[in-house]
Amino acid sequence: MTAVFWFLAGVTVLAAAGVMALPNVFHASLCFALSFFALAGVYLTLGAEFLAAIQILIYTGAIAVIIAFAVMLTPPAIGHSNLSNRQRLWAGAVALLALGLLAGGLVPVRWPEPGPLRATSAASLGELMLTRYVVPFEVAGFILLVALIAAITVAKGALKP
Amino acid sequence: MSPPLHHYLILAAVLFCLGLYGVLAKRNAIVALMSVELMLAGVNLNLVAFDRYLGSRYLGQVFALFTVSVAAAEAAVGLALVIALARRRNSVDLSEFTDLSG
Known part of the structure; x- marks a missing residue:
């Protein structure tokens, strides 16, 4: 593994x-x-x-x-x-600094051992999505619909003056 | 024997920082969008790894699914904007779009 x-x-x-x-x-x-x-x-x-x-x-x-x-x-x-662009060196420095900070914070911590592998996640996930998390699920569907309409409108050029 | 949790977290951090570099340094708008997707992927990997190691009853995986759907919406709108820009200004070079900089 x-x-x-x-x-x-x-x-x-x-x-x-x-x-x-x-x-x-x-x-x-x-x-x-x-x-x-x-x-x-x-x-x-x-x-x-x-x-x-x-x-x-x-x-x-x-x-x-x-x-x-x-x-x-x-x-x-x-x-x-x-x-x-011209910010290449600064961008590299910022990214390396962020990586250093993250790694320096993550490695010393004593993380827990993993539990036993669960049999299958698809069935439980589907059940959770339609019971406990049904409102976020519907909101996500609505966001996708809005994004789809927005993408078509913008790419088609309907906003041209 | 699965690898310890911080290996996954470091992999996620490396992906996030590569994406951060791309967002800050790239001139092509499409590459900048790909970099945002890489950052989101790093965050997603964190969620899934914590879900597996802290035993949170699929909460992390459910959250990761919502992140994926928001990332898909973001990619659709972002690429539509890139195509509108390419059509109107005949360029996707981010360093040319400075109309709003004072």
Whole structure:
């Protein structure tokens, strides 16, 4: 299990670094998909198989595809190159500082051992979503509907003066 | 034998910080959006890992599901904005959009 985790974590981090480093945005979007695919594997090592399936369906299935479409629909000059701005050094310093602070706070703590792996999470999750968390569930559906209408309106150009 | 909790938390922190770097440093709006998604993924991994290790009766996984749906909404609206910008200004370079900077 530990070896599987290290392999998947390595693929996730390397692919995420590829999103930042590859000069072509289309390649970066493919790396993005790979990173989220490997992250779904990490969810499997945590016994969250329903979330892993959702992750693959939504991120590598839907979001990566619309990102690839957006890359193809944008003008090629800047649209296809993965440039950095003048704040690159500062941004790197801020990110490294944040990572150092997080790691320095996380590692010394004595974390609890995991409980036994639960048999299946999909059935219990579905039941919880329709009983205890039914109001947030409906609100999430409403947010998705609003976002869908907004995305169509904005992308269609209805807001043109 | 599963790895200890802080391995998952460090992986989540690395993803979050890579996304933070991308949001601050990238000029292409699509890459900035991908970086926001990476940050959200780091947060999600935290939620799922805590759910497994602190035994919270699926609360973390339910929360992660809602985060995923909000991330999907955010990606849809964000990419629609990018496409509207590309159509109107013929560019997706964030350093060109400085109309609101004083």
